[in-house]
Amino acid sequence: MTDTVMNAGMNAGTVAFQADGSTGARKGVQVNRLDGGLIKGSKALNFTFDGKRYKGFEGDTLASALLANGVRLMGRSFKYHRPRGPLTSGSEEPNALVELRSGGRQEPNTRATVAELYDGLEANSQNRWPSLQHDFMAINDRFSNFLTAGFYYKTFMWPAAFWEKLYEPIIRKAAGLGSISFEDDPDAYDKGFLHCDLLVIGAGPTGLMAALTAGRAGAQVIIADEDFLLGGRLNAETFGIGDLTGAAWVEQAQAELASMPNVRVMPRTSIIGAYDHGIYGAVERTADHVLAPEAGKPRQILWRIYSKRAMLAAGATERPIAFENNDRPGVMLAGAVRAYANRWAVTPDQTVAVFTNNDDGHRTAADLIAKGVKVTAVIDTRAEAPKVEGAELFAGAQVIDTKGRLGLEVARLRLANGATRDVPCGALAVSGGWNPNVHLTCHQRGRPAWREDIAAFVPAGDLPQNMSVAGAANGDFSTAAALRAGAEGAVAALSELGIEAKADALPEAEDAPINVTPFWYVKEGKGRAWLDQQNDVTVKDVKLAHQENFRSVEHLKRYTTLGMATDQGKTSNMGGLAIMAELAGKQIPEVGTTMFRPPYTPVSFGVMAGRSVGEEFRPTRKTPSHKWAEEQGAEFVEVGQWLRAQWFPKKGETHWRQSVDREVLQTRNSVGICDVTTLGKIDVQGKDAAAFLNKMYANAFAKLPVGKVRYGLMLREDGIAYDDGTAARFAEDHFVVTTTTANAVLVYRNMEFARQCLFPDMDVQLISTTEAWAQFAVAGPNARKLLQKVVDPEFDISNEAFPFMACGEVTVAGGCRARLFRISFSGELAYEIAVPTRYGDAMIRKLMEAGEEFDAVPYGTEALGVMRIEKGHAAGNELNGTTSALNLGMGRMVSKKKDCIGNTLSEREGMNQENALKLVGFKPVNAAEPVQAGAHLMNADGEVSAATDQGYITSAAYSPVLGCSIGIGFLKSGDSRKGEVIRAVNPLEGKEVQVEVVSAHFVDPEGERLRG
Amino acid sequence: MIINHPILGPRDSQEFTYLGDATLIDRPDWEADDAAGQFHDYLYLRDNPAGEHRELWFHEQGDRSWLVVTRNTVTHEILNVELARDVARARGRSK
Incomplete structure (x- = not known):
């Protein structure tokens, strides 16, 4: 009569167990086993529950097998630890929750009513101690008068300090149902995408008829059912369809669907949510019904189904x-x-x-x-x-x-x-009576409507786009009505897509009305009549909520926790609403229902995560020199998705500082090499390329000569400094710009925004080439000598021919194309050389080989950081989203003669005050003391408080050149305070260091080295 | 959600990056007398309608087009999708 998805049936090979000679044997083993049924009685399956061995059959659920063995007690309730057995035979089950499997595969709160039995299944009861039969916590039941609705709200209000130390730990310990093993899940979970004309949700008579109708018309059809057996209630009832038994008709339908290449039948698949524009989430349990997934196969798959039309044929749930x-x-x-x-x-x-x-x-x-x-x-x-x-x-x-x-x-x-x-x-x-399964119709804005004749809510209002509802889910409970609705619904849905389908002659089926007279609860008794069995909500609790004026359905739900358990109140919400309506003297539709939200049934975290776990949590980007760096034993650091070499330890070095200090000194004394590929690179081409960069950067680019590089500072529209980098002009209409590693994606996005949305007629094209070029910094007094060995001799890179801030296209190693930039982040004579990425590995090896005679050193991000602090260059810590060009000491770079992103608002009064923060350097008065990044600056005397705050240190490092710790940071009027001794304080750790305000350029302030 | 890209057809919204109100196209003239006031309003003042909203989406995992999507923020119905460049030109933007 109803086609609920809960108790469905599938498997082409399933044949009713015939009442032949073997029934006696069946009964002999299992006290409550009957004749007939859709289980396969040929082979007994062994399983355990709480360590005790039982036998069941293929086609059983854990619940059916336990009941067959005379076991009714399967769990304890959440609050009062009352003994409980299964209420249902499907996914709406509130009581029979167990822990399935053990070790890394242990899964808590599994409904025994849908756990498919397999040989070797291991299940344990939960939320009880020491055993299911003797549960110590059942004492709670004696205090039920005390533990009523709103108990937590009333009891744990006061005193506030008790909450964190006393109440919460106790509640946390007592709360929850099942437990997890804390071992890693050994199984894989996948994600996938499917497309179809018609998605049929539920494979009872309605859904099967719809899929047959649509499949015969040639439409792309997906039919999904959470059960392992297709058929819905047809498997649970004795009446037939036409001349066939229900199960035989299902088998015939399934065989026909299987023969259609345009139909995908998905048993063991729950549609968990209806999302925008016909997108549905589905969880397919591909290996929950076997001892362990086959090697290389996932346990579950999370599908995203793109449907042009969907039909909800999810049946109904009894109340x-x-x-x-x-x-x-x-x-x-x-x-x-x-x-x-x-x-x-x-x-x-x-x-x-x-x-x-x-x-x-x-x-x-x-x-x-x-x-x-x-x-x-x-x-x-x-x-x-x-x-x-x-x-x-x-x-x-x-x-x-x-x-x-x-x-x-x-x-x-x-x-x-x-x-x-x-x-x-x-x-x-x-x-x-029966409640249509309206849940998915409410996942967007739908609010169900009350139908008096069946005393139940049916789908109404704004259904998810392109969804229709048919059969018991729509309140049509008879089998004949379900078949008709399925066929006609499919025809209607497909006709909207221009596919012609026919509702062929339907088979005969029962058409009995349900004849229900609403009756929600028995008034006689003390009120310990249970509505929500999982959360232990009684009729008395609803009365209490009403008495204390928590009368709206949303208040009722939250005050009593009705419907807030893992079953989301599928069997209990209606009862609670009806009682509240009666108490409030209202009609049920006036009281309304709470909102149903995804997921329809609980979903494991594993399938949500899919393959994005551990190292695969997100993509790892490796630099072109990664393999070589690994060979050198480099330590790596995550920089966004990138893995960069942090330092290269040498034999005998026991502390990272030894490696970093060596890399810094060797670079400054001779030459060092660093992979800087991770910096963003954007190719800017077109007649208006220079005009475009003028808009993007605070400083001007129009007059930059070809063959030259210029530093560029980018602002946000609110005038705050955003990113910096260099722009190299290779031709009148061709620039190559760099961004910081962190902002590579964002800067490119902003540039495209400006190009398409703000300056749509500029002749300019952008392409991100970050991954196209392997780029290496070669820095130090011997940098030129080293590069002269690598760059082909026809290219003159002498200081005269290729001065500071020059750029050009060259070839290396006998003809490999390359780009050479004479730029310096370290403050040394330095170059960056770029080759196509596929030559990156060869290039680092070539550079190191050529550098051997100079004792060239590879350096990592730590030495890079030390050298840029020694040189006073701003980086991410300084471009921190609160600082302006003025703060950075680059106020004059912001051109007043042209328009650029951010220049108008950078002129705001508040950003240009007399005592503005300025970037300066700091040296400890006592060279042995460390300067800490994050420390706040206070005047030499006076109190330490936010009101007297003078600024803060953004970056700090030990400088092997100066032989002490140094820092750079922002100090009020810092540029006019050089020589002043102030305090750098860290109140969190109670530290205070006297520091002298100095220029941020600790090394080579005149810039002689980089021009040499 | 599915966004019907004017060039590429229907694409999953996961391929896009959302920016916000399409009035960000109307960047003020820096030489206007009250440029500071105009930029302030441009940057900080937005309507937050329950209903039709024109908004900017960037096809970052696709062809890198900026799109103006007219979307009902209540129902998520998408009523129109245009190339932002065309919208910008129609609103008088050039160089």
């Missing part, structure tokens, strides 16, 4: 009726009891009673009786209840309490005539 002590193991939904009997050939107990407010509940009684299970009573809340054969009917009666230790033994009834009656039963099948 319970709340009554006193309705949470004892054995109290289950009627549809679930029927599903266990018909699909899994299991009864939760040999004596069962049924409690219902609708006709559908009677089917459970009929099906169980047909299977030989003793039905001790059918309790119908309606006075006009249909007749029952084979069981005693109590019309107009209610269940007012239950009894039994660790499981149901007796149900106590209040009869229509007011008398009480105790009915013995080990299971009670409860039906309060």
Whole structure:
């Protein structure tokens, strides 16, 4: 009758277990196993629960196999640690949560009702100590009057200091359900992308009919179902379709779908969310049903499905009726009891009673009786209840309490005539009607509407774009209606895409109405009637919330935690809403529902992360000299995605400072080589290239001669310094500009913005060439001599022919094209030489070989940093998003004669004050004391406070040249305070160092070396 | 979301980088008398409509086009997609 995705069925080879000679053997092993069903009875599967060994069959879930073995108790509740068994047979399960597997594969909070049984499965109960049968924390249940709704809010308010030290640790310890092993998950998870004309969500009668209709029309179809068996409720019911049993019709449909190359059938696949523009998230569990994934295969796959049209055929979820002590193991939904009997050939107990407010509940009684299970009573809340054969009917009666230790033994009834009656039963099948699974229709803006005739919310309003809803999900509960809606829905969806499909003659199927009379909870009793069994929310809690004026559905949810557990209240929200409506004297639609959000069912972190774990968390970019640097034993550092050599330790060096000091001194005394490929490189070409750079940089570029390089400072539009680099002019219409490593992507993006959005008619083209060129700095007094050995002799790179700030195209090593720039970050005579990236490895080897006679040293980012601090060059620490050109001592560079990004707002008064911060250098008065980056500057005397703050140190290093620690940073009016002794303070560590204000150019302030 | 690129057709929004309000195209004239005031408004004042919004997206993982996307911020419906260069020209921008 309903095609819920929960209890579906698939597998072309699944054949009903025939009631032949083997049934006796089945029953002999498993006390509650029945005849028939869709399990494969040929081979028993071994599994353990809490260390105890059991047997089940292929096609079982963990829950069905445990029930077959007479195990009803499967978990403990979250708050009161009440003993609990399965309420359902599907993904909406609130109670039967277990820890599956162990070690790195341990997975907490797995619903036993959907865990597919396999040989060797290992499961453990959770949230109990020392055992499921004897749980110490069940003491909480005795204090339930105290632990009611809002308990945390009321109790832990005061005193505030107790929260962090006392309450939170206790709550954290007590909270949560399952545990994790803290071992690395050994399995892989993948991500993938799929496209289709029609996505069918759910493979019950509606979904299968839709997929058949669309598939026959030639459309690209994906049909997904969270169950391992296609068929939905057809597998759980006894009625057939046409001349076939439900399961046989499903098998036929599945075979036809499998024969169509345009149809992709995806069992074990949950559609977890409906996103913008027809995009759906799906989790396919490719290996959760086997002991371990095959080598190289993922455990789960996260799919992003791009659909032109989607049909939600997700079926419906049955809802319970709340009554006193309705949470004892054995109290289950009627549809679930029927599903266990018909699909899994299991009864939760040999004596069962049924409690219902609708006709559908009677089917459970009929099906169980047909299977030989003793039905001790059918309790119908309606006075006009249909007749029952084979069981005693109590019309107009209610269940007012239950009894039994660790499981149901007796149900106590209040009869229509007011008398009480105790009915013995080990299971009670409860039906309060069915709720369409509207969840995915609400993932954007949809708000469901109330339908009186079925007493349930149905999809309405703004559905996700291009989604339609059909079958039980739309409130059409009969099988005939589902088949019709599936076929007609597919025709309608495809016609919007211009694909003609036909709703062929539909097979005959049952078309019975559900005849439900709303009945939400039994009023008799103390109110310990459970709504949300996972979060232990009772009717009494809802009443308390109402009494304390938490009456809106959103308040009700948060105050009581109704619907906030891992099942998101699939079986409990409706009951809570209905009770709140009654208390508030409102109609249910006036009260409304809370919002459903993705994911539809819980999703593992593993599949969300996919392959982005460990070293693969993000891409690693390696410099062209990486392999060579590895051979030298370099230490590497992550710079964004790049791995750069940090220093190159030599034999005998025990501290990184020894390596760095050596690299600095050897570079300054002879020559050093550093891979600077990571700096961003942008090729700027076109007639208006110079005019474009004038807009991009604060300083002017129009008059830069060909063959020359100029430093460029880039501002943000608000006047703050943004990035710096060099622009080399190779031709009138061709510049090569560099950016800092960190801003390479952003500067390029901003330049494209300016080019396309601000100056659309400029004749200029940009291309990022960061990865096209391997670039090396060659610095030190012997740099030219070294390069003269590498650059081909026809290129004159003498000081006269190729002076400071020259650039040009040359060839190296006998004809390899290269670009040479005479620029210096270290303050030494220095060049940067670039070759096509594929020659980068050869180039570093060539440079080192040529440098051998000069004792050339490779240097890493640390020595690079030390040398730029010694020279007083600004870097990321100085261009920190708060400093202007004026602060950096480059105020005069900002041209007033032209427009550029940021120059107008850089003239604001606040950014040009008399006592503005200025970049200067700092030396400790006592050379043995270290200067710390981040230290704040205070006058020589007076208090240390934010009010007296004079600035801060941005970068510091030990200078092997000066033999002491040095720093650069920003000091108020710093440029006029040289010689002054002030304090650099670090109040966090209680440190204070006397420093002298000096020029930031510690080494070669006149710049003689770099021009030599 | 899916953005219907005027040149490349429908592309996943993950390929794009979002900037914000398309009024960033209307950069003021630096020589205007109240240039500072105009730049202040240009840089700091934005409408934040619940509804139709023209905004700038950069196809960073694609052809590097800047696009002006007209999107309903409530429903995420995309009503129009244009090349930002065409929009800029239509709004009188040149060099």
